[in-house]
Amino acid sequence: MTKYNDDKAWRQKFTENEYWMTSEDEPDDPTTEEQVKVEIGVQKTYQKFLRDKKELKVQRGKHIAYLLDGIRHLDSYFDSLDASRPWLVYWIVHSLDLLGELDKHPDIIHDAVVFLSKCQNSTGGFGGGPGQLSHLAPTYAAVNALAICGTQEAYEMIDRKGLHSxxxxxxDPIHGGFVMHHGGENDVRGCYCALNAASLAGVLTPELTAGIPEFIARCQTYEGGMGGFPGNEAHGGYTFCALAAFLLSSPASHQLLNVPALTDWAVARQTPYEGGFNGRTNKLVDACYSFWMGGVFPLLHAMEYGWRFDAFWNQEKPAYNKSTKEEKGSDDMDSLYLFHQKNLQLYILICSQDDVRGGFRDKPGKGRDFYHTCYTLSGLSVSQHNPDGTTSVVGPNENLMEPTHPIHNVRPIKATRMKNFFSEIK
Ligand SMILES: [Zn+2]
Known part of the structure; x- marks a missing residue:
């Protein structure tokens, strides 16, 4: 039963007491119980925000302090995440870059490059830490982080021949696609991690992409979204990876996919009450899907309208400076993608942002971390930068993030610079 389905006045929606969306008629159903709990938590968070008369503001200074502190202590903590350190570097440098801060810190950029060079193996590929086995996930994170660092030192550090081999x-010659590491699992993340790194490093050859669009098409499920492997359940993270890899390998063969079904499934992932996205049917909202699902919409836009990202971002004057539509809580903001861009931004700013200590969290009641900070800021950027070159910003104009490349998830200028560097030395 829907108790509320009108988004015309979100302030009013959250001011009225005990007014959430999912019914508690089926108390024995744990999925419904969890959903109701989340909606109550979200409602309280919105209500507190309104009661305290807070500003709809990205707390840049606090986020930057949190991120700088994280990268400076990279060597000394995160023992439990020992196998993910290139990821930590990527999450932090990309977050700082989206906030327009990274390039002010050449010392941090240099230290990040030196650290990543220790994770590169002599056989090509990067491990999760110095001396660890090469694996596609840290290889993706390391190459993206090096693109974001954007210095000659960063580019020249990559053993491109080793990377390609x-x-x-x-x-995986039997199933198609890629395994994540020698003897490891095959899922569609492998396609994205491999082809993304190859594309940025200028080693994207036909042998790498052969058969990939067909493999990816077999991952589309009856729901419309993409699973990690043929026959698996549709999932937000895998859907982003599948579409991005599809566009990297075969930008023109969309007829292999059922794009209308995919679009329907993607649209249904935005939660109507909370405003953020979930990653699967009947799952809870989570701010990291602001990118994993929000980021699917530019890719769908590219498939529907033939939008060519690289040509778009390479215009002489950045298109995103053309105009900014400022939004202060009224309901006149355009959604140019097929999701509600304003509601996503409200969820991010009010429910996900830790406006006291900096950083972003999955949902109210959870703690902040660098992973959610990176993908929430990335999703915020996607929801602000429209495909027609305008921007739609909830709150003051200073809330505007730098744009992010819809496939690589690094700033477009950083992707272009790295690709140009390698195309010139070929
Ligand atoms: Zn999450």
């Missing part, structure tokens, strides 16, 4: 050795 490592990526080729990850191809």
């Amino acid at each position: 490592f990526l080729m050795s990850m191809r």
